[in-house]
Amino acid sequence: MITVLRIGHRLGRDSRITTHCGLVSRAFGASKIILSGDYDKKIVDSLCGVREQWGGDFEVEYDKQFMKIIKNFKKDGGIVVHLTMYGMNLPDKIGDIRKDGKDKDVLVIVGSQKVPGEVYQLSDYNVAVGNTPHSEISALAIFLDRFFEGRQIEKKMKKGKISIIPQEKGKKTVEE
Secondary structure, eight states: OEEEEEEEEOOSSSHHHHHHHHHHHHTTTSSSSEESSSHHHHHHHHHHHHHHHHHOOEEEEEEHHHHHHHHHHHTTEEEEEEEEEEEEEEHHHHHHHHHSSSSSOOEEOOOOOOOOEEEEEEEEHHHHHHSSSSOOHHHHHHHHHHHHHTGGGOOOOOOSSSSEOOSSSSSEEEEE
C-alpha cells in the first residue's frame, strides 16, 4: 500500500497544488493521502467528493503532526520515500524502492514550503525526478507511474458513480 504524505500545506497559497497531489495520488495508485500543515476542509471534502463520484478505495486524512506520522511509519516497518530535487535520481533507485516496498507499506512524502532536515534523515530514500526545480505534482506522478510500472493507468476504479467512455473527439461519460 502506498500512502502519500503532503506536508506544509498553506491556506490561501497551496490549495490547487495540494488538491492536485490528491488527484494524482488517487489516479496513479496510492491508497491514501494524509494532508498536513494548515487544515483545509475544502480540500478534504473535494478529494472525498472525487472518490464518491469517480470511484476508488482512496482514503483522505488530515494530521498536523507529520513528523509523528513518519516516525510511526518507520517504527511499523514501512519504507519512507521523500521526493526532493536534491535526492538521488529516480531511475537509479526505483528498482530498490520497488523491491523494498514489495511486502511493505510505502510512505511517499511530498513537501511544500522548506522541508525540515530531519525529513531527509528519516527517509529511507530521498529521490529526485531531476536535480533541478520542478513541480511536486509531476514528481509524484512520475514516481507512482514508475513504481507501478505504468499498470495503474489501465486500472478501472471501483464503486464510482461516473465513468468515462474514451473518445477520439468529444466527451462521453456514463452514470452507473
